[in-house]
Amino acid sequence: MEDSLHVNVNNEPGYDIVYEDDFGRLGELLQELGYKDRRLCIISDSNVFPLYGKELEKAVSGVSDKVYSIVFDAGEEHKNLDTVKEIYRSLIEYRLDRKDLVIALGGGVVGDVAGYASATYLRGIDFVQIPTTLLACTDSSIGGKTGVDFDEYKNMVGAFHMPRLVYMNLSALQSLSAREFASGMGEVLKHGLIKDAAYYEWLINSFTEINDRELPVLRQMIRRSCEIKKAVVENDPLENGERALLNFGHTIGHAIEKYMDFTLKHGECVALGTIAACYISYMREQLTTEEFYEIRDMFMPFFLPITLPDEADAEKILEYTRSDKKMQAGQIRFILLKDVGRAYIDTTVTDEEMLSGIKQLIINDEGE
Numbered sequence: 001m002e003d004s005l006h007v008n009v010n011n012e013p014g015y016d017i018v019y020e021d022d023f024g025r026l027g028e029l030l031q032e033l034g035y036k037d038r039r040l041c042i043i044s045d046s047n048v049f050p051l052y053g054k055e056l057e058k059a060v061s062g063v064s065d066k067v068y069s070i071v072f073d074a075g076e077e078h079k080n081l082d083t084v085k086e087i088y089r090s091l092i093e094y095r096l097d098r099k100d101l102v103i104a105l106g107g108g109v110v111g112d113v114a115g116y117a118s119a120t121y122l123r124g125i126d127f128v129q130i131p132t133t134l135l136a137c138t139d140s141s142i143g144g145k146t147g148v149d150f151d152e153y154k155n156m157v158g159a160f161h162m163p164r165l166v167y168m169n170l171s172a173l174q175s176l177s178a179r180e181f182a183s184g185m186g187e188v189l190k191h192g193l194i195k196d197a198a199y200y201e202w203l204i205n206s207f208t209e210i211n212d213r214e215l216p217v218l219r220q221m222i223r224r225s226c227e228i229k230k231a232v233v234e235n236d237p238l239e240n241g242e243r244a245l246l247n248f249g250h251t252i253g254h255a256i257e258k259y260m261d262f263t264l265k266h267g268e269c270v271a272l273g274t275i276a277a278c279y280i281s282y283m284r285e286q287l288t289t290e291e292f293y294e295i296r297d298m299f300m301p302f303f304l305p306i307t308l309p310d311e312a313d314a315e316k317i318l319e320y321t322r323s324d325k326k327m328q329a330g331q332i333r334f335i336l337l338k339d340v341g342r343a344y345i346d347t348t349v350t351d352e353e354m355l356s357g358i359k360q361l362i363i364n365d366e367g368e
Contacts, residue, residue, distance in 0.1 A: 191225045
């Protein structure tokens with residue numbers, strides 16, 4: 001199919017990423033995957049379900065007359081084991097068995113939570129990703145990473161559980177708030193920076209059309225980001241090596257996210273973490289002064305932040321990086337740039353370098 005990509009994972013059948021402008025083909029695809037007359041359970045959140053829940057239920061009504069829904073409160077603060085416990089309770093009440101299907105409808109939090117519940121309920125049942133945010137379409141819905149936060153530790157509890165299908169209704173992107181859309185661009189720009197300089201350049205040159213959400217341009221952008229993630233995931237499905245490159249900007253980004261008590265969006269924090277990582281690359285003379293400042297300033301046309309509040313505590317943010325789950329033998333696998341489009345894993349980044357990168361984000365620390 002022209003409007004799809006196929007992801008191969010180890011010796012498993014893999015799954016398709018399908019790009020559509022509505023939910024019209026979903027029922028047909030679910031029947032092809034063998035879910036005719038099986039129980040279907042839509043898991044969504046309180047923001048997304050009121051927008052698309054009924055439309056989705058109608059789209060799958062021809063597949064089964066046993067369609068259930070679970071809706072939890074929206075927000076990162078609900079991405080935890082308490083939410084998963086309530087999902088388990090509902091799945092048991094709806095009597096879903098291992099041949100039935102969970103459908104995750106929403107952004108990254110919904111996909112992660114529903115995916116983890118699917119991975120662990122009855123030791124694993126099938127699930128389908130229906131991402132409704134730009135961030136989920138280009139990043140979190142692909143690759144089978146599922147999980148929840150545990151206390152201050154982001155994504156500390158999780159499992160690899162591949163979806164049977166990723167179905168994108170791209171028209172859903174039109175209903176995103178400007179800030180939510182911008183958050184997705186934090187991950188999109190990351191893809192170009194780590195793997196494809198030409199794509200990064202295209203994103204910069206297309207910022208007006210992207211911000212105007214012109215559908216042909218969004219389709220082209222989302223497909224290319226998915227191609228990049230697909231290639232990395234296929235080469236390293238369980239994140240033993242190359243897949244760690246996708247964590248570019250995330251070590252400091254996650255620390256900022258926690259420090260700011262999740263008042264910033266994930267993609268906003270990734271943008272800030274990316275700038276800090278690029279600053280470290282610059283300090284190591286891997287990026288020129290011009291390249292660093294160009295990367296930093298190019299987040300602005302996409303309405304992403306490039307600074308933290310004056311009163312931000314760089315030392316406290318650094319402390320939060322120590323709870324990063326990407327630690328290996330006590331060392332953080334930090335992602336740096338050799339050049340635009342060429343990222344690499346480094347285990348020698350020091351606390352002093354990270355602190356310098358964080359301080360560069362704080363206006364009153366700039367230049368210290």
